[in-house]
Amino acid sequence: MATTTTNPTISTFEDALDELGVDLTRTAADEFAATLDDVVRDPAVGVPLPFDVAYPDSVTVDPTPAALERAETGVTPASFGVANYGSVLLPSTADGAEPVSLYPELHVPVVRASDVLPDLPEALDRFGDVARENGASTVVATGPSATADMGELVLGAHGPEAVHVVMLDE
């Protein structure tokens, strides 16, 4: 993990993720493929990323439902990060970002450092604009799926048991 952070929003985000038990790896665009390769568990699937980066070969992009079912890792873009909660906003898109972020055991959201916003009101403000305009949907995801219904806290109920955020520095 890079330790040269000076941006207070980013360091808040780092702390919040740490508290949630979510791993974070920072990377530059040209090292993205190599970084992701280290992060994912095989087999890995992903949806196209709206950033100027290339996927490593280890990730099957635009998977079939069968590939999704087998996958251990799902990689999806996050439109925003919420620094104080360590949340990521995961847009529901036609290429299947919602199921890819939900079904595999490990979810890897990719967020640009410049898209990490200080707090929830700010993130919802951005989301509201697109929701009103074109009916967008998103998931505010904070840490892994969890349940306390079976007598104690267990990670990985219906969704991923682990989350590993990859943050793109540009």
Added chain:
Amino acid sequence: MSKGDKAAEIRRLMATEGPAIEENTKGFNRRRREAVADLENYEELRTRAREIKEDAIDRLPELIDELRESVEANGGHLYVADDPEDANRYVRNVVADNGAERVVKSKSMTTEELEVNDALEADGVDVVETDLGEWVVQLADETPSHLIAPAIHRSRESIADLFREVFDPDDPPETADELTTFARNRLGELIRDADVGVTGANFVTADSGTMALVTSEGNARKCAVAPDTHVAVAGVEKVIPSTDDLSPFLELLARSGTGQDLTAYVSLLTPPVDSPTLDFDDDETPLSERGSDREFHLVLVDNGRMAMREDDQLRETLYCIRCGQCSNSCANFQHVGGHAFGGETYSGGIGTGWEAGIEGLDTAAEFNDFCTGCSRCVNGCPTKIDIPWINTVVRDRVNRGTEPEGYDFLVEGLTPDEEPGGLDLDKRLFGNFETLAKLGSATAPVSNWLADTGPARWALERVAGVDSRRDLPEFQRETLVDWFRNRVSTVSDPTREAVLYPDVYTNHVQVERGKAAVRVLEALGVSVRIPSMPSSGRAPLSQGMIATAEAHAHDVYGALAEHVDAGRDVVVIEPSDLAMFEREYERFLADASVERLQEHSYEIMEYVYGLLENGADADALRGGDGHEVAYHAHCQQRTLGLEAHTTAVLEALDYDVVTSDVECCGMAGSFGYKDTYYELSMDVGDDLAEQFSTAETRDRTVVASGTSCLEQLDALLARPSRHPVELVAPR
């Protein structure tokens, strides 16, 4: 249910479900306190949440129109259903039109209210709950016992037993991990080829047609997007104006309920969503090529809510965001859970308001008595609902609906109240405690001796439901007011003048604490008066006798106004009476009057604290010299934030203080006297007794601020207890 049956049912639930509920709710509370303390703008968020709800409910019809436009512009359907039949008919039609054989559901109290599952199952549809807790409840054929944690009453072991019974697996799951994996796998299969997904909606925004679904497991996400048809069912009160209004609620919801900062998944769906559906029959077409032909229906349910909106007292219930905090923080709930403390659907503190509005008074009446009005839930409600007040209102309405029972002649003359004849005798008796106390003092010690005899106790239990296991208060022949009347003030050059408010208990029963208060005040240079005063109305209010309580409020204000005008402070010993002035009088008196009264009223130890802060001589009081004390504050005193003053005064006087941290002593006035609730009262009290019986506390002197707490502590512990003012008073 007869009172005896009810007591038996309480006993059963205390033994079977109580332990798991207590452990779980206390865990929620502990985390909530931490999570809230971390939040700088907590009060601001609550204020904002309240404002949004007030506005939204006020403009509800107009917001529903706006929402309809948004939903339809997105390509979905909005249906507003009048009642459960209407809503269920609509849902059944959608399911039938899709030829659906299986429906997967994400936990929703509103669908419990409508009994959607039963309606669909009657049509031969397989309905599967996907929230793990709700699934457990479904497998066991039970009802949820908590707003947000439906299986909170079950231990891990009992869930393991249930799975073994239902599924008879080769390798039965035992640990929480194994149980979760087992459930996840089973449910995953069932969701895989479900035809319709049914969810609730925590919030729906009118401007965009977006609904917020809050879950930690991720099952709502699966139910909403895995099948191609999604039906969301929610009460009309869930509509808020815009997406900008979501954040205060989202920031408060999980914190208030379970103490998480934010629930793991908040889906903000503006359906029909773009996500491709997952068809595992054709599992070789890439996701992006599948397209989606989605159908979305939002069913908003009235079922009494629009009438609640017109009801000045019940309206606030609609501001509830169902966080469950008022259940968690309730000592009675902690011991019996939602199966006793609940109606057809909703349980806990605000459950009474919901059931009264949705099912009617009869259903609400069954568990309304569980609210003792301790007010411990008040400061934690994210939308600042005065939950005890709603319970009081419902109790009043229940009283008014009751048929006369025929024992009235017995209490003739004892019940100078403003209430209708049908009121339960036990409520009448406790509601008119002032009259009883006057008579008791006038005839003491004969009254005490008489009340203690076997036949009298038998009659009291038989006729008025006063449990014979509970010691009765002992009335003093000489009241505090009488004692004071013949007394010469010891203060020659007073710094302040104060009226010591002679509440019924201090005046008739706990006279010693009144005398101690006088000595303390005078030692600190305060000139004291104790005029004869009407009682605050707390006793009738706690029985739901609102008209009587209101009459008292006017009388008390009338009697105190002159003193306030003369610049005298009003000092109150009994915290529940001060809480009347501070909280409930706002319902009864003109704004200016109640403000004036509040501004000049103090709890006795708060007042002493203020005097010491302003330079009064602490040496005039009895110092502790390191004396070890165990202190239990009164619940209403804590709600008002007045607990710390007592501790501060005791510590300033060199007492070594430990405090209890239980929600309630379990007594709350009349509650512990009633034979239906006596055992519950003692069970709740046990937690307090335990805290004061540890190695660290068992030799400490016990002090408590409230009359009920003192009575309860006397019943629970072998050693005596007293008010802190008695500890510090010079002899």
